[in-house]
Amino acid sequence: MSRIGKRPINIPSKVKVAIDGLKIVVTGPKGELSRVLPEGVLLEEAGETILVKRQDDSRMARQRHGLCRTLVANMVDGVSKGFEKRLQIIGVGYRAQVQGSKLILNVGYSKPVEIEPPEGVKLAVEGNTNVIISGISKEVVGNTAAKIRDVRPPEVYKGKGIRYQGEVVKLKPGKAGKK
Numbered sequence: 001m002s003r004i005g006k007r008p009i010n011i012p013s014k015v016k017v018a019i020d021g022l023k024i025v026v027t028g029p030k031g032e033l034s035r036v037l038p039e040g041v042l043l044e045e046a047g048e049t050i051l052v053k054r055q056d057d058s059r060m061a062r063q064r065h066g067l068c069r070t071l072v073a074n075m076v077d078g079v080s081k082g083f084e085k086r087l088q089i090i091g092v093g094y095r096a097q098v099q100g101s102k103l104i105l106n107v108g109y110s111k112p113v114e115i116e117p118p119e120g121v122k123l124a125v126e127g128n129t130n131v132i133i134s135g136i137s138k139e140v141v142g143n144t145a146a147k148i149r150d151v152r153p154p155e156v157y158k159g160k161g162i163r164y165q166g167e168v169v170k171l172k173p174g175k176a177g178k179k
Contacts, residue, residue: 005065008049009073012080017050019043024072028079031120031136035075041068050076078136085145087131091160094152095128103131107152107162115148130165 011017015028024043025034037043040061044051052069054061077083089096094107103123105113117123121135121144131148135141145164154161154169163169 002066086165
């Protein structure tokens with residue numbers, strides 16, 4: 001039995017959950033998320049908790065058991081608290097700004113790079129070099145952060161570029177470092 005899959009998911013008081021077969025709709029103070037789970041799992045609502053169980057002991061059901069539990073738990077956390085990713089921009093003259101809902105990055109290219117966030121994602125900038133991505137879907141927030149980071153990933157010689165906050169970039173010694 002999956003260690004993650006057998007843990008119950010606690011539902012906060014302000015969150016409402018509707019289960020219809022494999023479709024689950026979670027509504028909370030921050031918004032609404034819905035998802036159709038793959039075959040092989042069963043959802044049971046037991047009072048203030050949700051239990052994710054598998055239909056049988058097939059290999060596919062065992063693989064999806066923990067995954068589906070985590071997906072549902074992330075939906076409940078997203079509509080109650082929300083998710084946030086932070087990016088740092090490091091480099092001389094590198095900066096970011098928000099115009100309307102668009103993020104405009106000046107990161108060493110001849111023209112600024114404009115990024116339009118997907119629906120349900122908010123972008124904010126602190127001090128020209130810290131970008132904050134927030135939303136209710138962990139998947140969409142993470143994908144948006146990865147797309148922004150891909151504009152100028154950290155460079156291994158000087159460390160310039162866009163990185164996740166707390167990400168450690170191991171720097172290589174240049175030609176002068178050889179002996």
